[in-house]
Amino acid sequence: MTQETKMKRIWHYLKSPSSAGLWLILALGFTGGVIFWGGFNTALEVTNTEEFCIGCHEMEDNVYEEYKETIHYSNRSGVRATCPDCHVPKKWTHKIVRKIAASKEVWGMLTGLIDTREKFQNHRRELAEREWKRMKDNDSEECRNCHNFEYMDFSEQGNRSVKMHSNALASGEKTCIDCHKGIAHELPDMKGIENW
Amino acid sequence: MKILSLIMIVLGMAVSGSSIAQDQEEFNSGGLETIRGATNIDETRKAEALKRVHKDRNPIARNYVHQPPVVPHQTRGYRVDKNSNKCLTCHGWKYAAETGATKVSLTHFETRDGKVLSDVSPRRYFCSQCHVTQADARPLVENTFKPVDSLMNND
Numbered sequence: 001m002t003q004e005t006k007m008k009r010i011w012h013y014l015k016s017p018s019s020a021g022l023w024l025i026l027a028l029g030f031t032g033g034v035i036f037w038g039g040f041n042t043a044l045e046v047t048n049t050e051e052f053c054i055g056c057h058e059m060e061d062n063v064y065e066e067y068k069e070t071i072h073y074s075n076r077s078g079v080r081a082t083c084p085d086c087h088v089p090k091k092w093t094h095k096i097v098r099k100i101a102a103s104k105e106v107w108g109m110l111t112g113l114i115d116t117r118e119k120f121q122n123h124r125r126e127l128a129e130r131e132w133k134r135m136k137d138n139d140s141e142e143c144r145n146c147h148n149f150e151y152m153d154f155s156e157q158g159n160r161s162v163k164m165h166s167n168a169l170a171s172g173e174k175t176c177i178d179c180h181k182g183i184a185h186e187l188p189d190m191k192g193i194e195n196w
Numbered sequence: 197m198k199i200l201s202l203i204m205i206v207l208g209m210a211v212s213g214s215s216i217a218q219d220q221e222e223f224n225s226g227g228l229e230t231i232r233g234a235t236n237i238d239e240t241r242k243a244e245a246l247k248r249v250h251k252d253r254n255p256i257a258r259n260y261v262h263q264p265p266v267v268p269h270q271t272r273g274y275r276v277d278k279n280s281n282k283c284l285t286c287h288g289w290k291y292a293a294e295t296g297a298t299k300v301s302l303t304h305f306e307t308r309d310g311k312v313l314s315d316v317s318p319r320r321y322f323c324s325q326c327h328v329t330q331a332d333a334r335p336l337v338e339n340t341f342k343p344v345d346s347l348m349n350n351d
Contacts (some may be wrong), residue, residue, distance in 0.1 A: 070273055158252030160286075163296060182275065182282075184339065190280040195291065 001187045024131070044099065050082040056109050059083075066185045073184075086184065087131070087143045125188035127163075132177055140176035247331035255298060256330065259343045264326035265298070271329050276322055279339040284316065291303045 030130040046052055053127035064083075069072050072081040089095050112125075114120040134140065149169060154162045168174035179195065181187065228234070235241045253268040274282035286297040304320035305313050 158269065160252055160297075161293070182280065183273065187275060187280040189278070196280060196285055 032138065044095075047081070047164065048084045048088055048095075050084070053083040058114050059110060062114070062117065063185050081184075085145070089138070089141060101178055124186075128181075128185075128188050132181065134176040136175060143176040143180070152161050217311065247333040249329050249331050253330075257343070258347055259341065261314070261344060267324075267329045269326050269329070271324070278326065279314075281321065283327075287323075288316075 001160050053065045072086075088098055108114065111118075148163075152165060152167060156164065164179065168179075169176070181190075181193075183196075203253060211340055226250050248304060249270050249272075250268055251270055256266050258265060271283075284300070285291060286295040287300050291297070293297040302312075304314060304316050307313060307317050308319060
């Protein structure tokens with residue numbers, strides 16, 4: 001058998017697979033895809049729970065403790081916003097981008113960047129600034145997932161809220177995070193921050 | 197023998213029980229009633245329900261000269277510490293015109309020696325030491341206090 005005929009046979013074999021094999025490959029690919037995609041999304045959802053977030057003591061002892069005193073944790077109607085509600089976008093692509101960016105936090109955890117309260121306090125300003133910038137850039141989308149301006153009833157708001165919301169917020173000049181900083185966690189040194 | 201000891205135990209318990217009851221009578225309030233109502237000394241009264249803080253109202257007039265004006269709005273979660281002062285983000289001179297809030301009095305810029313600083317003096321920095329939020333509560337006792345004449349037409 002010459003080299004040429006050998007190649008031809010292989011090529012012929014590849015060009016006309018048996019239908020059983022074809023179905024088998026399709027079935028394997030399909031179930032494999034379902035398992036992979038399902039597993040990926042399940043894992044993604046697990047990392048999107050409060051329990052997961054406070055799995056590290058950095059989160060549990062610092063930001064979570066501070067958040068427990070605030071209105072997003074305890075309030076008259078019992079509706080809560082958990083960590084991912086504010087810190088992880090709901091839309092899939094944005095969520096993936098945020099998740100990839102958050103892998104830096106894993107590195108921070110491994111290297112012990114903020115493994116004591118003191119270290120955390122020292123880094124609070126830069127951590128807060130990063131989050132303020134993220135929320136400013138996406139027009140406070142995570143706030144607006146619940147607090148929708150379209151449905152705000154000014155007659156139910158206090159005088160001070162009406163004044164601010166009907167001017168700065170309505171005109172789009174300001175977004176939620178511009179004024180509502182430190183509503184769920186303690187603030188860093190606010191020296192030089194606009195409006196502080 | 198068994199029955200006898202049982203009777204002794206029951207009797208003993210009855211006697212000690214009655215002496216406890218006598219002790220309790222000695223702890224009574226002696227007929228004294230305070231604003232919080234009559235309570236025996238060894239009892240803890242159920243606390244009153246918390247009063248609701250006014251959400252947002254117009255400024256409340258002073259009652260006497262140099263009274264720190266009271267706060268007519270909610271201040272839940274307003275932090276005043278080394279890092280930030282939430283009150284000054286509206287009441288500070290820089291923002292008062294924009295927010296419509298009452299400006300911090302210039303007396304707050306003075307040190308205790310009367311030196312005027314360029315910003316709120318540290319001794320006047322902790323607002324809620326003097327300025328308190330107002331709850332929707334009736335006075336516990338009748339109060340006939342009247343503001344001085346010069347402040348009468350404030351409200």
